Amino acid sequence: MFQHITVLLKESVDALDVKPDGVYVDCTLGGAGHSSLIAERLGPKGTLIGLDQDNRALEAAKLKLSQTSCNVILHKANFQHVKEVVTSLGYNQVDGVLFDLGVSSPQLDEGERGFSYHEDAPLDMRMDQDQELTAYEIVNQYPEEEISRILFQYGEEKFSRRIAHHIVQKRMIAPIDSTIELAEIIKGAIPAATRRKGPHPARRSFQGIRIAVNNELGVFEDALKQVVPLLRTGGRVAVISFHSLEDRICKHFFQEQAIGCICPKHFPVCVCNHQPSFTILTRKPIVPTDREIEANARARSAKLRVAEKI
Template identity: 60%
Template sequence: MFHHVTVLQHEAVEALNVQEDGIYVDATLGGGGHSELIAQRLGSEGRLFAFDQDEEALQATQERLQKYADRITYIHANFRRLQEELATFGVNKIDGILFDLGVSSPQLDDAERGFSYQKDAPLDMRMDRTQPLSAKGLVNTWPEQELASIIWRYGEERFSKRIAHAICQARAEAPIETTLQLAELVKNAIPAATRRTGGHPAKRTFQAIRIAVNDELGAFTEAVQAGVQLLNLHGRIAVITFHSLEDRICKEIYQEAAKGCECPPAFPVCVCGRQPSVKIITRKPILPTDEEVATNRRAHSAKLRVAEKILE
């Protein structure tokens, strides 16, 4: 059964300021926690488009939210295809969009999906299992320098070069096939003193490989920029991130869209004509409560940022 505990569920949906006849997008359907709350607020003229690249999540959540079938359209696609997928339904403007970048608990917990460094399984890590690149392909074919680069950039792992070197030495003997094989390689590449602190030694490397396999940051950047463009006047975008790389991207996109005149201070009047297209609602991100963190450990690093369209 596909069961996922939604983080910042009520805060994110409240931030969207849902209108009953509006058009909304849940860019990350997952277990459907946010979609259910949005659908509850929609009237007969309202519509929710729910995206997920994981077919299992789509099928399970579609069954669970059957009573809202008249107001939800499900789309099996990566959210980087937001504009083109919505265009097939004749939609080029929306009243709100929500992103929840947490990996769904069922994906992490299902050993077969190959995300876990604690359960043995074939190396996979694909959110969309129809895509060609898997973790096994990446780990066994990418050049050492490129491996080191992604482990450092996406995992912020200071022993990235040692880990990449260990991976390349091992795969020269035989392909790296499973999650525990990789986890053991990573563990042995990290100095013993470091291994004894800070959680599982393979955590950062597995995160980095997952992000690279699914091009998560590239897709997210494109999708948030597209989401801002799609918004109607007073429409809102709400983004829940779980690590600093995602949060930085979100913050920078909002700040860029919120910029006004860029003329030098010495100019008596504005000649650039630039006006802000959004207003940032959350100068500081909304964080989960202590109670939510106590009941759902995956919520501890969540941050919610919201912006509103003020210029079409």
């Protein structure tokens, strides 16, 4: 059973301003929570396109969306290929695009997927089970400097060098095979005083390795660029992020797309004729209510940003 508690459900779908006969793309289908509400607001002439690279998510979404009145198209793909997929289906432009980033609850809760530092499992962390690169290769084969960079850049882990060194020292004795083994190595590399406060000591490192395995930031940035020509005038893009790296990418991208004139400041008149592509609808991100966080602790870091195509 693929069960996932959808975060910022009403806020994100409200932000899309769903038109009954519109075309909407859920780039991160997951448990189809957002897609179900979008589908409810679409009429028989409306279309919902759902993308996911997890076979189980697609199967669960197909069942959940089977009774909807709108046209539903589910496609196995990384959202890095969103424009290619949408145009191949015969749609040159769409009315809305939704990204719900991060790892779904089933992926975290299923120990064998290797995302969790609480469950003993093989070092996997692949969102797409058909891809070759796993966390095992990164942990056991990457140079110490590269592991340190991944932990620091993607996990924002200040003890990245110490952790990378401990990992390399341990793997020289024997390969590091499991999530619990890796979590213990990370824990041992972090000073005791730091371990006693804050979240689990392996949280940041696991985040960094997971992002590297799935190239999450590069894929997201590439997908955002594809959304600009894909949206029709008045169409909206909504992004739910769960950590500062994703949110920063989204914030800066929206700001870049909202810029008009790019002439040097000393020019008396505009000669570039550069026009903005987006209007930012959320100057500050929308965050979950205390009530939602109380019901779902994983919602606590979520941020929603929305922009409209001009």
